[in-house]
Amino acid sequence: MNRFEWKVEYSVDDAEIDRQHAELIAIINELADQLCGEGPSGGARSVFDHLAHYVTTHFAYEEGRLAQAGYPDERIAEHQVEHNAILRQLQGFERVFESGDATALQEMMPFLYGEWLIHHICGTDKEYVPWLTGSR
Template sequence: MAFIFWTDAYSSKVEEVDNQHKFLIQIIDDLYLAFQKGEQKIIQSDLLFRLINYVHYHFAYEEGLMMQYKYHELDKHKIEHQRLTVKVLDYYKDVKIKDKDISLELLNFLKDWLSDHILKTDKEMGAWLSEQPQFVTNKMP
């Protein structure tokens, strides 16, 4: 049984956003698998780094779309992104500098944060975007 997996309930009505969410979910699930196998070195050298890079890319993508279409909830949405970015970067520093192992607590936090954020904040964004008459592209603005 996967730790976290994609279901249609996560669908935001914006295909590219959904594809990126699927990828994020996969990274978190890979992190959990590696954690279960005790592969802390792989987590430290590769998976956490991959997560941070992809989170950064994904948030920039969503924020670009919201800016392009002048979404009224942009600021609120950005604050949620920033809070997670700070938390993940702090954790990454702990792992890199203090050589801490990844914990189940962090994995649960990531899982809960991502599903809550997608189910509420991203879905609201996607519903709004998909209703804009000029919204025609899923490409990077």
């Protein structure tokens, strides 16, 4: 399976948020390793654990940073709705996995890459860049 690398088009021009988004790519690669049988034994559980920690810290940081940058409250609320939808989807994958259905890992890959990285980060997150950079 292909490994994913950080690309400049993923940047939101904030070093800490970019570092955190690069961590998501590392998690996607951990999952890819599991799907190829190249990860450590029991690694699927560690992918979910890594995601749980990542989601709670990243979403809280990003939302706080947006408030600090003066991003409009109603747009932060919309962003939180997307974050909550991502969280619920991840919890759903975890429940399926915990029930013994390993296909949850395969189904999670396009969600992490497509829905989260491409749609959310390269789409929704790009909307706040002018506030972070002061160029609005």
